[in-house]
Amino acid sequence: MTDQTTRRAVDPEAFDELVAVTRHFAEAVPRRLAPALDTADPGAIAACWSGVCEIGLERCLAPERWGGIDLPADALPALLEELAAGDAGVALAVLLSNAALLGLAGAPGLTVRDDERCVLVPGGDVRETAPARLSGEVPLAYDAAAADLLLVCAGDRLFAVDPEDRGLRPVGLGGQLGLGATPALALTLREVRGVSCGDAEAVTTLLHAGVAAIARGVARRAETMARAYAEQRRQGGGPIIVHGAVRDMLARMAERRLGGTVPGAPRLAAALAARIGATDAAVVTTTDAVQVFGGMGYMVETGVEKLMRDAKACQLYPMSNWLAREWLLELER
Amino acid sequence: MAALADELPLEAQAPRLHHHPLLRGRRREALQAIVADTRTFARREIRPRALEIDRRMGADPNAFPWELATQGGRLGLLNLVLPRVAGGDADRFCLRTSLVLEEVAAGCGGMATLFGAHALGITPLLVSGAAHWDGLLRDLARSARRDERPLIMACAITEPTAGTDVEHHVHVRSAQLMSRAERVAGGYRLNGVKHFISNGSVARWITVILAEDPRRPYETMRAFLVERESPGFAVTKVEHKMGQRASPAAELTFTDVFVPDDRAIGRPGDGIAATAAVLAGSRPVVGAIGTGIARGAYERLADWLRTDPAATGLLDRQQVQLALARMEELVHGARQAYLDAATEFDMVSMGRIFGLPMVQALARLPRAARTSRLAQRQMRSARAARLLMGLVEREVGDVELTRSLGLSSLAKAQGADAAMEVTGLALEIAGPGCGALRPELEKCWRDAKLCQIYEGTNQLNRLEVYGGLVAREAMGVLPTAADTQETRS
Numbered sequence: 001m002t003d004q005t006t007r008r009a010v011d012p013e014a015f016d017e018l019v020a021v022t023r024h025f026a027e028a029v030p031r032r033l034a035p036a037l038d039t040a041d042p043g044a045i046a047a048c049w050s051g052v053c054e055i056g057l058e059r060c061l062a063p064e065r066w067g068g069i070d071l072p073a074d075a076l077p078a079l080l081e082e083l084a085a086g087d088a089g090v091a092l093a094v095l096l097s098n099a100a101l102l103g104l105a106g107a108p109g110l111t112v113r114d115d116e117r118c119v120l121v122p123g124g125d126v127r128e129t130a131p132a133r134l135s136g137e138v139p140l141a142y143d144a145a146a147a148d149l150l151l152v153c154a155g156d157r158l159f160a161v162d163p164e165d166r167g168l169r170p171v172g173l174g175g176q177l178g179l180g181a182t183p184a185l186a187l188t189l190r191e192v193r194g195v196s197c198g199d200a201e202a203v204t205t206l207l208h209a210g211v212a213a214i215a216r217g218v219a220r221r222a223e224t225m226a227r228a229y230a231e232q233r234r235q236g237g238g239p240i241i242v243h244g245a246v247r248d249m250l251a252r253m254a255e256r257r258l259g260g261t262v263p264g265a266p267r268l269a270a271a272l273a274a275r276i277g278a279t280d281a282a283v284v285t286t287t288d289a290v291q292v293f294g295g296m297g298y299m300v301e302t303g304v305e306k307l308m309r310d311a312k313a314c315q316l317y318p319m320s321n322w323l324a325r326e327w328l329l330e331l332e333r
Numbered sequence: 334m335a336a337l338a339d340e341l342p343l344e345a346q347a348p349r350l351h352h353h354p355l356l357r358g359r360r361r362e363a364l365q366a367i368v369a370d371t372r373t374f375a376r377r378e379i380r381p382r383a384l385e386i387d388r389r390m391g392a393d394p395n396a397f398p399w400e401l402a403t404q405g406g407r408l409g410l411l412n413l414v415l416p417r418v419a420g421g422d423a424d425r426f427c428l429r430t431s432l433v434l435e436e437v438a439a440g441c442g443g444m445a446t447l448f449g450a451h452a453l454g455i456t457p458l459l460v461s462g463a464a465h466w467d468g469l470l471r472d473l474a475r476s477a478r479r480d481e482r483p484l485i486m487a488c489a490i491t492e493p494t495a496g497t498d499v500e501h502h503v504h505v506r507s508a509q510l511m512s513r514a515e516r517v518a519g520g521y522r523l524n525g526v527k528h529f530i531s532n533g534s535v536a537r538w539i540t541v542i543l544a545e546d547p548r549r550p551y552e553t554m555r556a557f558l559v560e561r562e563s564p565g566f567a568v569t570k571v572e573h574k575m576g577q578r579a580s581p582a583a584e585l586t587f588t589d590v591f592v593p594d595d596r597a598i599g600r601p602g603d604g605i606a607a608t609a610a611v612l613a614g615s616r617p618v619v620g621a622i623g624t625g626i627a628r629g630a631y632e633r634l635a636d637w638l639r640t641d642p643a644a645t646g647l648l649d650r651q652q653v654q655l656a657l658a659r660m661e662e663l664v665h666g667a668r669q670a671y672l673d674a675a676t677e678f679d680m681v682s683m684g685r686i687f688g689l690p691m692v693q694a695l696a697r698l699p700r701a702a703r704t705s706r707l708a709q710r711q712m713r714s715a716r717a718a719r720l721l722m723g724l725v726e727r728e729v730g731d732v733e734l735t736r737s738l739g740l741s742s743l744a745k746a747q748g749a750d751a752a753m754e755v756t757g758l759a760l761e762i763a764g765p766g767c768g769a770l771r772p773e774l775e776k777c778w779r780d781a782k783l784c785q786i787y788e789g790t791n792q793l794n795r796l797e798v799y800g801g802l803v804a805r806e807a808m809g810v811l812p813t814a815a816d817t818q819e820t821r822s
Binding site for chain 1: 528572757761766772775782783787
């Protein structure tokens with residue numbers, strides 16, 4: 001990440017208050033609407049986004065001239081973790097918006113209105129086939145349909161793209177495993193016009209650190225639910241938390257949460273490693289949370305199986321962890 | 334790399350089947366034929382419709398796939414556990430059911446559970462004595478062969494306050510049961526709620542496990558056969574599930590449902606031994622369903638890697654080769670585990686009862702002789718029930734039943750874990766850019782999770798492994814030798 005984004009001073013008290021407000025919002029709105037968000041209900045998505053905008057989370061990394069509060073990028077994961085404990089899809093929407101704004105801020109002369117929705121589109125095999133012309137495929141573009149402006153990753157460079165460009169073709173996916181609050185589609189680009197916004201490293205670092213934070217939030221919620229259920233559900237003459245099999249699962253959840261690495265140094269390799277570790281841990285924790293609930297956990301109404309699907313979707317975004325490990329090795333060589 | 338979807342003989346999947354004592358001559362040919370037919374059915378009919386059924390039943394869990402159930406019935410998938418005496422042809426059914434449902438699960442895990450849950454509804458009738466081998470079971474056999482909607486069965490054990498513990502011979506003593514069967518003139522009156530019952534909303538007949546005294550389930554549990562049309566019976570909810578949606582899970586409410594004496598199965602207190610016997614035979618099948626779900630994901634991924642331009646070059650990567658090898662290893666290991674358990678059940682445990690000369694002789698009696706009022710009264714008597722338990726005690730024994738349940742539980746847990754690991758790995762290797770394969774693999778992964786939960790959680794199953802294979806302590810659910818002597822005298 002650039003010096004400009006990491007070394008800005010943050011008032012700790014003001015930031016703590018922002019985290020508390022975010023936590024309160026996540027519990028009051030996205031968590032309450034989670035079942036509707038899971039089905040990509042437009043009303044629920046709009047209600048959450050309106051709350052996000054009211055707090056200013058969707059552009060908290062943007063400069064003040066673009067209506068933002070100019071937070072440093074490494075402050076965002078703490079907010080995303082709180083949001084994801086309410087709903088991971090809402091947290092991903094906030095991440096993609098801020099990551100896009102962070103990238104767009106690097107483009108000289110570019111202006112973003114404070115009511116414009118910007119969305120980062122990472123992944124895929126987009127290439128600059130001619131100067132400022134992009135072609136390729138993005139198999140999984142979350143929230144792209146909601147965007148007024150897209151920031152597309154092409155190799156290690158970023159380009160601002162108009163979603164109305166005639167060379168841009170959205171393709172429906174026919175179902176989504178998780179993260180329903182950020183409806184996904186595939187994008188095909190054919191000679192799409194793009195405005196260069198420079199190097200992608202800071203944005204990619206934020207993306208991976210952000211997905212890691214979302215995974216931690218999902219796992220935290222699953223652990224809280226599993227522990228509460230284990231205290232309350234009685235089997236074999238007492239609450240199931242007294243059984244060794246359940247205790248072991250709950251203990252490992254805590255172990256993963258407390259032992260999880262939070263990237264101290266805001267660099268790409270650390271963020272990548274954090275994403276791999278956090279998403280793998282979240283998949284195990286949420287899968288075990290469903291197991292603690294037993295048959296009840298497999299039913300949609302309990303809400304715990306949604307966490308398992310959200311965690312799995314995080315593990316695969318924006319790339320599989322086996323490919324992320326390959327990349328990590330290259331970065332560390 | 335050869336296509337994994339090629340037709341493989343049974344022996345290619347499990348080399349031991351070359352030497353299997355149950356697989357000689359016509360038996361081998363019959364088994365080979367039904368497995369091959371089911372594989373074709375799963376590939377041509379089930380797999381192409383699996384996602385559509387999943388989406389449809391995700392939106393409306395009442396949209397049951399009757400057409401596929403009927404087709405499966407004509408193929409014999411609703412008769413898998415019916416012995417010859419009841420109009421079927423599976424005297425030793427566990428191996429056959431397991432191999433066949435692995436094939437179905439490779440197409441769709443939910444469809445395999447549909448046929449498996451139907452078999453689970455039948456099994457308590459089989460293991461509780463000859464009185465129920467005619468009548469309903471023959472109707473089932475006939476219904477499945479006709480073109481109309483088949484007669485589906487379900488087994489209701491779980492209650493809102495008691496789940497996994499009801500399936501364990503120790504934990505059942507402290508289970509918090511809220512439902513009960515009350516003795517009344519001419520039969521029983523059932524009250525309570527059962528939930529998460531697979532096929533519950535579509536079953537014509539439900540085998541309900543209930544205690545006469547909910548505070549003493551170990552001593553008073555038994556099974557009752559309830560018809561869907563019975564006054565007081567209601568399907569009060571059909572659940573929205575994460576996966577395996579083709580087999581709907583329902584909440585069933587019983588309000589003063591009257592069950593006549595001739596639909597009470599076994600004797601009070603036989604329920605624990607019967608449950609142990611049923612689970613010893615049904616858990617290998619769940620292991621096979623897990624194996625099938627794993628294989629389905631593995632085959633889908635391998636086909637995509639071989640044929641899709643988007644996957645070009647991936648097969649040359651050593652990480653991908655190692656992942657495929659790991660999947661093969663998990664599928665192979667899970668299959669060997671359920672083959673062991675199914676063979677143990679068929680040859681050493683409860684399954685061998687159906688091959689005993691005495692039972693075979695019963696099958697050869699004219700049907701009228703078995704269904705006469707006198708014969709039925711004899712077969713439903715307390716003495717007949719004790720004789721059966723004595724026979725099981727002598728021919729099988731508590732130690733063997735415990736070991737059989739241990740092996741079955743091992744197969745169930747291993748198959749379920751293999752399904753979760755293989756489906757997760759397949760999603761990981763394919764990544765977000767695998768197009769139409771992605772929702773198929775996601776469904777396999779969602780389906781897999783249920784295998785770790787139903788038929789007792791994997792944790793409970795491992796406790797059975799400990800009891801049966803590590804501690805080697807007999808469960809003590811069968812009558813003692815003294816009880817048997819008393820019966821003889």
